[in-house]
Amino acid sequence: MKKVVLSLALVAMMFVSCKETQENAEAAGENMEAAAGEAVDATQEAMENTADAVEAAADSTAAAVEGAAVDAANAVEGAANDVKDAVK
Structure with missing residues (x-):
């Protein structure tokens, strides 16, 4: 009789242990899913921020190039006018 009671106690402990292991595994799976x-979300936000930064840099570069081109054109026009005046 004692062996039967001990065997039942052992089976009950194993059942409880398996149940706890299953709950822990489910919790770990949920934590992994949340972390993923x-x-x-963090990767998507970083990509959007990078795209915004690249766009801003491109706009800034385009404005700087345009300004430099206008300045160069004005300098060439001024030099041409100086040459014209010198020839007269």
Whole structure:
């Protein structure tokens, strides 16, 4: 009888242990899923910020190049006028 009670106690302990292991595994899976979702969100936000920064840099570069081109054109026009005046 004692062996039967001990065997039943052992089976009950194993059942409880398996149940706890299953709950822990489910919790770990949920934590991994949440972490993956956060990683995806962070990556997407970083990509959007990078795209915005690249766009701003491109706009700034285009404005600087345009300004330099206008300045160069004005300098060439001024030099041409100086040459014209010198020839007269």
